[in-house]
Amino acid sequence: MKDKHWCGFWPYLSLEALPVLDFAQYIHRDVMPMPTLLAGAIHRIVAVAVAILTTAFMSAAHAQSIAFTFDDGPQLNQTPLLSPAARNQAMLAALKKHNVKGALFVTVNNGADRPEGLALAKAWGDAGHTVGNHTMTHPDFHNATYSLAQYQKELLDCDAVIRTLPGYRKWFRFTYLREGNTPEKRDGMRNFLKEEGYRNAYVSLDTSDWRLNIKLNEVLGKNVAADLAPIKRAYLDHVWQRAEAYRMLSQKLQGRDIPQVILLHHNLINALWLDDIIGMFKTKGWKITTPEIAFADPVYQLQPDRAAAGQSLLLSMARSLGLNKFEGWERLVDDGEFEIAALKAQGY
Ligand SMILES: [Zn+2]
Numbered sequence: 600m601k602d603k604h605w606c607g608f609w610p611y612l613s614l615e616a617l618p619v620l621d622f623a624q625y626i627h628r629d630v631m632p633m634p635t636l637l638a639g640a641i642h643r644i645v646a647v648a649v650a651i652l653t654t655a656f657m658s659a660a661h662a663q664s665i666a667f668t669f670d671d672g673p674q675l676n677q678t679p680l681l682s683p684a685a686r687n688q689a690m691l692a693a694l695k696k697h698n699v700k701g702a703l704f705v706t707v708n709n710g711a712d713r714p715e716g717l718a719l720a721k722a723w724g725d726a727g728h729t730v731g732n733h734t735m736t737h738p739d740f741h742n743a744t745y746s747l748a749q750y751q752k753e754l755l756d757c758d759a760v761i762r763t764l765p766g767y768r769k770w771f772r773f774t775y776l777r778e779g780n781t782p783e784k785r786d787g788m789r790n791f792l793k794e795e796g797y798r799n800a801y802v803s804l805d806t807s808d809w810r811l812n813i814k815l816n817e818v819l820g821k822n823v824a825a826d827l828a829p830i831k832r833a834y835l836d837h838v839w840q841r842a843e844a845y846r847m848l849s850q851k852l853q854g855r856d857i858p859q860v861i862l863l864h865h866n867l868i869n870a871l872w873l874d875d876i877i878g879m880f881k882t883k884g885w886k887i888t889t890p891e892i893a894f895a896d897p898v899y900q901l902q903p904d905r906a907a908a909g910q911s912l913l914l915s916m917a918r919s920l921g922l923n924k925f926e927g928w929e930r931l932v933d934d935g936e937f938e939i940a941a942l943k944a945q946g947y
Contacts, residue, residue, distance in 0.1 A: 662856055662884075663846060663856045663859070663884070663885050663886065664856075664858045664859070664885065664886040664887065664888040664892075664893070665804065665842070665858070665859045665860075665861055665880055665885050665886070665887060665888065665893075666701065666702075666858060666859070666860045666861070666887075666888050666889055666890040666892070666893040666894075667694070667699055667701035667702075667861055667863065667877070667887070667890075668701055668702045668703075668704065668731075668772070668800070668802070668860055668861065668862055668863070668890055669690070669701065669702070669703050669704065669863050669864060669865045669869070670704045670706070670733055670772055670862060670863075670864050670865065671704070671706045671709055671733065671737065671864050671865055671866075672687075672703050672704070672705060672706070672709065672710070672719070672720065672723075672864070672865025673687055673703070673705070673709065673710045673711060673716050673719035673720050673723075673865055674686070674709050674710055674865050674866060675709065675710035675713065675715065675716045675719075676709075678816055678819075678866075678867045679816065679819035679820060679823050679867070680819060680823070680867065680871070681867060681870055681871075683710065683715075683716075683719065684715075684719065685870070686865075686866070686867060686870035687719040687722060687865070687870075688722075689870035689871070689873070690865065690869055690870055690873050691722060691723065691726050691728075692874075693869075693873040693874040693877060694726070694728070694873070694877075695726065696874060697874070697877045697878070697881070697887065698887075699877060699887050700727050700728055700729075700889045701728050701729070701889070701890060702728060702729035702730070702731055702768075702770065702800070702890045703720060703723040703728055703729070703730055703731070703865065704731045704732065704733035704770070704772040704800065705720050705730060705731065705732065705733055705757060705760070705761050706733045706734055706735070706736070706737045706757075706774075707734070707735045707736075707756070707757050707760045707761075708735055708736050708737070709737075709865075711760055711761070712760070717760070717764075720761065720764055721764050721765065723766060724764045724765030724766030724767065725765055725766075727766070728766055729766050729767075729768050729770065729889075729890060729891065730761055730764045730765070730766040730767050730768070731761075731768055731770035731771065731772055731800055732754055732757045732758055732761060732769070732770065732771045732772070732797070733757070733771075733772045733774065734750075734753040734754065734757050734774055735753050735756045735757050735760075736753065737774045738750065738753060738774060739774065739775055739777060740773065740774065740775075740777045740778065740779055740780070740784065740788070741775070741777040741779070741780040741907065741909070742780075743780060747779075747783070747784050747787040747788065747791075750784075750788065751787075751788070751791050754771060754791075754795070754797070755795075768798075769795065769796050769797040769798060770797065770798050770800040770890075770894075771792060771797045771798065771799060771800055772800045772802075773788075773799070773909060775909070776802055776805065776862075776909045776910050776911065777907075777908075777909040777910075778799075778908035778909045779907070779908060779909075780907045781906070781907070782906055785905075785906075785907075785908045789902060798894065799902075800860075800890070800894070801860060801894075801899050801912040802860055802861070802862040802911055802912065803845060803849070803857060803859045803860045803861075803898075803911055803912050803913050804841060804842060804845045804859040804860060804861040804862065804911065804913075805841065805845070805862050805910065805911040805914070805931070806837065806838055806841050806861065806862060806863060806935075807837065807841075807933070807934045807935030808834065808837075808838070808863050808864055808866070808868055808869065808935075809864050809866065810934050810935035810936075810938075810939065811830065811833060811834045811837060811868055811935055811938060811939070812864065812866045812867060812868040812869075814830060814939055814942060814947065815827070815830050815834075815867060815868050815871075816867060818830065818947055827871070829942060829945050829947060830868075830942065830947065831871070831872055831875065833938040833941060833942050834868060834872060834876075834938075835872070835875060835876065835879055836938065837935055837937075837938045838861075838876055838879070839879060839883070840930065841930075841931070842859070842861075842880070842883075842885075844927060844930060844931055845859060845911065845913055845931070846859070847927075848913045848914070848917060848931075849913055851917075851925075852913060852916050852917060852920070853898060857896055857898045857913075858888055858892065858893035858896050859893070860890060860893050860894070860899075863876075898912070899912070901916065903915040903916050903918070903919035904919050905918055905919050910932075911931070914931055914932070
């Protein structure tokens with residue numbers, strides 16, 4: 600990625616654009632603080648050594664992997680260009696083309712409460728993807744008036760709909776990635792998931808694809824023949840910015856690349872460009888893995904100790920360590936506003 604528009608926020612993240620030594624210095628400064636005894640020439644020798652190790656690490660064939668997951672599906676809402684069934688099929692075709700096995704997290708009232716919607720969810724299982732639980736109605740568990748019992752019922756009611764589908768697993772994806780606004784609600788769900796044999800299907804690589812999808816639908820709503828190339832570019836740039844940012848956060852927090860679990864949505868933007876998104880990761884040298892293999896990594900057993908838990912697991916870990924406003928945090932929680940502003944500047 601040669602675009603520099605976000606480098607002001609993430610000066611260390613454009614790995615391709617930076618000399619290796621700069622990256623080594625970043626490791627010194629933020630991951631392995633230099634002891635005061637090491638200075639001058641010794642500093643330089645160590646910096647070069649780290650640079651060499653970093654280069655070897657970065658070029659390792661298995662250095663970074665990613666698993667694809669999709670929330671809020673299947674969607675039966677009408678959009679420009681493609682019918683609900685065609686959107687579903689387009690996403691499945693993109694996954695099949697790249698031989699990717701992912702996961703669909705079902706929000707029942709978006710479509711699976713009707714036979715035609717349930718058939719779309721079944722198609723994911725039939726194609727070898729995992730089908731997981733994303734509640735009935737997508738409530739906000741951080742709403743102060745929303746109870747633990749209500750949220751537990753949402754899980755069980757969704758489970759009753761999806762449990763007979765092929766690919767069904769007891770994987771739960773929290774709505775809005777919000778795990779409870781109080782320690783009581785948070786621990787209540789953690790215990791409930793354990794009792795029910797459910798896994799918290801964490802996200803590590805969070806994106807705002809949904810925000811760019813809103814823009815895409817707005818533009819097409821005004822002109823169905825609009826040139827979509829700038830939106831596609833913005834979408835790919837956005838996902839890559841987040842990928843590099845979360846990769847760096849993983850290295851900062853874990854000292855290694857964890858298998859990333861990306862959150863995308865069952866929507867038009869992925870029906871159109873999931874093929875390009877997967878292709879981008881492959882071109883950048885990332886390996887594609889399955890959510891099951893990713894979740895087997897011990898990092899996904901962590902339960903960050905935060906009063907109001909949630910968000911990307913990596914961001915949650917950072918926050919639980921007191922890293923609230925670390926360098927670049929704005930670009931992990933900005934809801935894609937940077938790309939939206941850039942599109943507006945182009946007349947979109
Ligand atoms: Zn959702």
